[in-house]
Structures are given as structure tokens and as C-alpha cells.
Amino acid sequence: xxxxxxxxxxxxxxxxxxxxxxxxxxxxxxxxxxxxxxxxxxxxxxxxxxxxxxxxxxxxxxxxxxxxxxxxxxxxxxxxxxxxxxxxxxxxxxxxxxxxxxxxxxxxxxxxxxxxxxxxxxxxxxxxxxxxxxxxxxxxxxxxxxxxxxxxxxxxxxxxxxxxxxxxxxxxxxxxxxxxxxxxxxxxxxxxxxxxxxxxxxxxxxxxxxxxxxxxxxxxxxxxxxxxxxxxxxxxxxxxxxxxxxxxxxxxxxxxxxxxxxxxxxxxxxxxxxxxxxxxxxxxxxxxxxxxxxxxxxxxxxxxxxxxxxxxxxxxxxxxxxxxxxxxxxxxxxxxxxxxxxxxxxxxxxxxxxxxxxxxxxxxxxxxxxxxxxxxxxxxxxxxxxxxxxxxxxxxxxxxxxxx
Numbered sequence: 469x470x471x472x473x474x475x476x477x478x479x480x481x482x483x484x485x486x487x488x489x490x491x492x493x494x495x496x497x498x499x500x501x502x503x504x505x506x507x508x509x510x511x512x513x514x515x516x517x518x519x520x521x522x523x524x525x526x527x528x529x530x531x532x533x534x535x536x537x538x539x540x541x542x543x544x545x546x547x548x549x550x551x552x553x554x555x556x557x558x559x560x561x562x563x564x565x566x567x568x569x570x571x572x573x574x575x576x577x578x579x580x581x582x583x584x585x586x587x588x589x590x591x592x593x594x595x596x597x598x599x600x601x602x603x604x605x606x607x608x609x610x611x612x613x614x615x616x617x618x619x620x621x622x623x624x625x626x627x628x629x630x631x632x633x634x635x636x637x638x639x640x641x642x643x644x645x646x647x648x649x650x651x652x653x654x655x656x657x658x659x660x661x662x663x664x665x666x667x668x669x670x671x672x673x674x675x676x677x678x679x680x681x682x683x684x685x686x687x688x689x690x691x692x693x694x695x696x697x698x699x700x701x702x703x704x705x706x707x708x709x710x711x712x713x714x715x716x717x718x719x720x721x722x723x724x725x726x727x728x729x730x731x732x733x734x735x736x737x738x739x740x741x742x743x744x745x746x747x748x749x750x751x752x753x754x755x756x757x758x759x760x761x762x763x764x765x766x767x768x769x770x771x772x773x774x775x776x777x778x779x780x781x782x783x784x785x786x787x788x789x790x791x792x793x794x795x796x797x798x799x800x801x802x803x804x805x806x807x808x809x810x811x812x813x814x815x816x817x818x819x820x821x822x823x824x825x826x827x828x829x830x831x832x833x834x835x836x837x838x839x840x841x842x843x844x845x846x847x848x849x850x851x852x853x854x855x856x857x858x859x860x861x862x863x864x865x866x867x868x869x870x871x872x
Contacts, residue, residue, distance in 0.1 A: 481521035497837035500857030529569025529838030531819040534785035552596040566790035569838040578617030618647035619690035624697040644713040649687040705730035717742040738769035752822040757784040760796035783818030794849040802847040
């Protein structure tokens with residue numbers, strides 16, 4: 469069956485452009501791309517689809533470069549495994565309803581039963597996401613963030629086997645090199661990690677301290693594996709076959725080290741000094757949207773709002789809760805941290821540029837027409853409609869503009 473292209477016309481919208489806001493604007497989309505943005509009257513004819521925004525904000529679809537939500541979707545309770553296929557489809561409904569149209573799912577390449585991570589699961593997730601994306605029926609653009617435990621030899625071997633060998637749209641495979649050994653990164657202060665596991669596992673502080681001591685000894689025995697994996701990743705980043713993320717840099721020295729690795733992204737810097745140094749060295753910085761929404765880090769690290777005010781944050785990621793992306797924008801506006809265009813860029817063009825997706829994230833002619841209509845009620849955000857470029861090329865007219 470031949471595909472039929474539809475012209476989508478969004479009228480009476482408050483359009484958030486890169487440097488200003490256009491009131492009573494109209495957006496015209498053809499063949500899945502933005503073809504016009506104007507305040508002049510636009511009329512449609514059959515088979516055009518005309519949507520009256522009624523003053524709602526019209527934004528690019530959000531781009532999320534780091535989400536761990538699939539793991540929580542699949543394993544909602546102890547002993548419950550809902551399977552990869554159901555979990556992806558269940559989770560994408562909430563992702564789309566949050567206004568996210570491009571999602572990088574964090575897949576853990578490590579053996580950790582407490583976190584529901586293993587090579588079996590990594591392969592299952594990768595297979596499911598690749599297969600579903602290839603069908604053209606997905607509600608969002610599903611992509612993979614390859615999260616490698618720096619000291620896990622099985623994880624490294626599996627990662628080498630699963631990384632794509634070719635690039636189909638200019639976006640290099642995204643790899644996060646992560647060492648969560650207590651005493652560095654997110655848990656540079658090991659007492660924060662002790663409090664965390666004491667609370668989540670029902671332990672006393674003394675029991676948590678003993679567990680952390682044992683964990684550090686186990687991790688220190690794997691330092692050789694860390695160097696082996698890092699050497700391979702540096703080679704791949706140097707020749708331009710991957711995009712490498714440094715995860716949780718905590719010091720100036722760790723940002724310097726990331727630069728030597730040929731990393732191009734500092735993900736979730738935990739201190740002001742680490743973020744500042746990363747920017748000085750030309751790395752893109754990613755902060756957590758939940759941090760912005762709460763106004764502080766859950767583990768006592770630097771406030772993302774502080775980094776935003778100092779222009780040390782290039783984009784936000786949902787981390788564990790998709791709805792915090794647009795929620796963070798609403799909170800930034802409500803608390804007068806920055807203007808609308810700046811806040812929106814943190815969840816659209818900023819993340820898109822960080823991962824090399826230059827075809828999206830901006831309200832500009834020629835960009836793909838992944839768009840959302842949204843409204844803010846004080847510090848709260850509501851997504852009214854979501855439009856995906858792929859749906860404008862399909863025969864299913866009813867799918868255009870569905871939220872989920």
C-alpha cells in the first residue's frame with residue numbers, strides 16, 4: 469500500500485522559537501518536516517489536518533538522552549518480570565504523554581541482580597528496541613544509551629558485540645562509561661551511598677558501612693578490566709565510531725581525564741568545579757531534570773539550577789522519570805531561573821545537539837516535525853497533543869496528534 473503524506477497545520481499557537489516567542493502563530497508541516505512558521509493566515513484543504521492550538525505553547529518534541537525507566541517498568545515489584553516487549557510498549561505511552569519524542573533508553577551492560585541488569589537482559593532489551601524501531605510503528609523514536617560498568621568484563625565483552633557497526637542518520641552510538649565504586653563520582657562522599665543503601669535495603673548504618681567496605685574491595689580487584697575497556701573506548705571515540713559520555717565527573721581532575729578519553733559529554737557532573745572545567749574543555753554537559761524540579765540533588769551534589777544560571781548546562785535528561793523533563797521547564801519559568809526559550813532549549817535543541825541529532829529540536833523550517841502542544845499552570849506542565857513526523861507520512865490519519 470502506498471503511503472499518503474498529509475499536510476499538518478497548527479493554528480493559533482504560541483510558538484517557542486530559538487530566541488523569541490511568536491504569539492498567534494501558525495506551523496505548517498509537509499512530508500514530516502516543518503515547511504513554514506508564520507503569523508500570516510494559513511488555510512487548509514482536504515486532506516490537510518488542521519489543529520487549533522487555542523493559544524497553547526507549540527514546542528519541538530523533547531529529546532531525552534538518559535532514561536532508566538524501562539527497568540522500573542519491567543520489574544515493578546520484587547519477583548515480577550513483565551518482559552521486554554510489554555515493558556517497551558507500556559513505557560512508551562508514558563514517555564509520549566510526557567512530550568518526549570526521542571528517547572535514549574539506558575541499557576546496563578553489567579551483572580547486577582539488585583539492579584536487574586545482566587548480559588541476558590542487555591541482549592533482550594537491545595533486540596526488542598532495535599526490532600520495534602525498525603517496524604515504523606513506534607510512538608516515539610526509540611534509541612539506546614549503552615551504559616557500561618567500567619569494571620565489568622562480561623559487560624564490556626557484550627557491549628563490543630552489540631554496538632552498531634554503522635550509523636544510519638549521523639547519530640553515533642552513545643556510550644556512557646560508568647564507575648559507581650563508592651568514593652568517586654556521584655558517591656564521592658561514600659557516606660551518601662551508605663545512607664542510600666541503608667534506606668533502600670532496610671539496613672542499619674553499620675551494616676551499610678560493612679557492605680560498602682566489601683563492595684569497594686570487590687571493585688578494586690577489577691581495576692584491570694576498567695583500563696582494558698577504557699583503552700578500547702578511547703580508540704573508538706578517537707576514530708569517531710562512538711560518542712563517549714563521562715558519567716558523574718566530580719572533580720576538575722575527572723573532567724580533565726574525560727577530555728583525555730576523547731569524551732564529548734560530561735553527564736551529570738556532581739560539582740560546580742567539574743562542570744565548569746568540562747565546559748572549558750569543550751565538553752557538552754547534561755544535568756538531571758529531577759534535580760531541577762526538586763531544586764537540589766537527591767544525593768547532595770550540585771544543584772542543576774545553579775549550573776543553568778551559570779550557563780554550565782547544555783541539556784537535561786529525565787534519568788528515572790519522563791514527566792520531569794517538561795516539569796523542569798515549568799519550574800524554571802515559575803521560579804524565574806531563565807526565560808522560556810532558554811528553558812525549552814534545555815529539553816529540545818540542547819540534548820539533540822549533544823547527541824548529534826541535528827535534524828530535530830528546533831522550531832525551524834526544514835527540521836523534522838516532532839512537535840508538542842503544552843500548557844503551564846504555575847510550576848506544573850500539561851501536554852495537550854503530540855505530533856510525530858513519521859505519522860504524517862502514514863495512512864493512519866487518526867494517529868496524527870495523539871498523545872499516547
